[in-house]
Amino acid sequence: MNMKAPRGTVDLLPEDTRKWQYAENIIKELCRRYHFEEIRTPVFEHTELFQRGVGDSTDIVQKEMYTFEDRGGRSLTLRPEGTASVTRAYVENKLFGNPSQPTKLYYFAPMFRYERPQKGRMRQLNQFGVEVLGSADPAVDAEVIDLAMACYKELGLTSLKLVINSLGDGESRDNHRRALVEHFTPVKEELCSDCQVRLNQNPLRILDCKKDRDHPAMKNAPSILDYLNDESREYFEQVKSYLTLMGIDYEVDKNLVRGLDYYNHTAFEIMSEAEGFGAITTLAGGGRYNGLVEDLGGPNTPGIGFGMGFERLLMALEAENKQVALEDSxxxxxxxxxxxxxxxxxxxxxxxxxxxxxxxxxxxxxxxxxxxxxxxxxxxxxxxxxxxxxxxxxxxxxxxxxxxxxxxxxxxxxxxxxxxxxxxxxxxx
CATH class of the missing domain: 3.40.50.800 (Anticodon-binding domain)
Incomplete structure (x- = not known):
């Protein structure tokens, strides 16, 4: 009989949960200031939600989901990420009908992914995330990034790097997609088996491949920034101008694509540059996903959000020697x-x-x-x-x-x- 915690999970003992509660309370207060409200969704959903919302070509759907059949023969999946569930709740509960828009939501929730466990990457991970639904204003993109950065800064972190990119609108992505297919087809047999499939399904995801990242074809792959139409380019410029107005430093990374199919326009990641943090430096990531609400049966509604791993947040605090103020008395x-x-x-x-x-x-x-x-x-x-x-x-x-x-x-x-x-x-x- 195996009486240990399953591989890829950990017990959070009282000395750990006090740290988590401290960070959660600070983040909740920030959400209050930014006028976000909490939402809680089920731990499991119908499998089709993630297949449709996250994308069949993603590693999450193809390799990492915990999927099971219940006694009624329904295929259910433990939630691997938050955006699809929040968007489903937004559509199902007709939050788009509320007079106060956009709808600004946040959540703290466990996620489940079958990955190779390592420090800061568990099979049950805990995530803080936000979603803003109902506005296509570039200022909302900047606000969401601002909130993500504020969470880390309020907790005392300083060794941070923000990288951003634009994935463009549908027209821009289609043009870029054709260029990627043309670029990678001659070397298709040299790519990993996953990327050979991605070449036809979603070639943008080849740029995010960890196995092929050192392949020579990656270095001169077509950049999405060269295929942005005027509208997408102007949108990205506005986002950057708002970040500059708020005094938020950033770098543009033309290869930043994120790992989920629903992203378009703004994409961003926040990384730790603290010495000794580890090889996987990403702390949080997100972006805009106009069209996802429609894919899930709702009206035409733009959206943007991010997810922040709590385990990695605590790792960053430790790497920067930031002491968490604990009340233990x-x-x-x-x-x-x-x-x-x-x-x-x-x-x-x-x-x-x-x-x-x-x-x-x-x-x-x-x-x-x-x-x-x-x-x-x-x-x-x-x-x-x-x-x-x-x-x-x-x-x-x-x-x-x-x-x-x-x-x-x-x-x-x-x-x-x-x-x-x-x-x-x-x-x-």
Missing amino acids: LDCYIVAMGEKAEQESVRILHDLRVSGLQADKDYLGRKMKAQFKSADRYNSSYVLVLGEEELDKQVVNVKNLETGDQKEVNLSDIVSYMKETLLGGNEDE
Whole structure:
């Protein structure tokens, strides 16, 4: 019997989840400032959604999806990425009918891809992502990129590189596609088996191939930037001008294509340049996907978004030696001695928590010295001592563990006293 976590998954223990919660809270606050709202979609969807929305020619659909048949004979797939699910929810729930547009959504969600596990690339990965549906304004592209960069900068990262490209509109891509086919056909047999298939299905994806990236034909492959029509070129120029206005540095990478079929116009990636980060430097990536809503049965609706791997975010923080501010302490720890004191401590503990304080007590019947050690381990600010003598006097002995000061407080007043002391009052008042 194999009782270990499946390959490509990890347990996040409390010391890990505190870091995740810290980063999540900062990102959620940024989303509030940028006027994004949270959406939560199912962990699994009908397989056709990803085949149609992500693209049959992508590695995700061809090689990486966790697909199974349920008892009703339906083919279902664990969500490998977020955009298709959010777009499906947008169409199904007719969010395009809301008077307030565009629709600006964000999510935190696990994704599932059958990949070769390595540091920062797991089979169950966790992702933060945003989607903006309903606007084709280049300023929205810049805003989405701005939010992605702000997430990293707000967490203290500085060794960042933003690369952008334009994939153009349908006309531009068709012209570029023909040029790629003409360019790579003479060397087709020298390409990997995947790229030989891509040459007919989606030749743009050849530029994203890791196996053939050093092939000589890659160096002088036709650039999409040379095939942009006037409208696509103007759109890209506007996006770049907005980034410049916001003081966001970027590089144009003509070979940046992203790995999903639905992208058009703006595509971008954010990379870590921190020393020792690793060979896979991409932290986040995204772009515009006008036409995806229509493909999923909705009206003509432009969209743009990005996905950010949380595991890689934590790796970047570690690589740059950024310390995460963790709150690992208690307001109060109750030390109770004797049966009656134990009973009374349960009531006090409940009332302290209801009043908004973080409190705990011993549940192992340990002696007083061991209970004080527990309070120290939990980094508690105060210890409330309750024994037979205190019960006889109807008081609680309150000890400040930082100063060592002690004070007797009436049992009936202990909750209000601790609330006043810890939430802004003065214990000597």
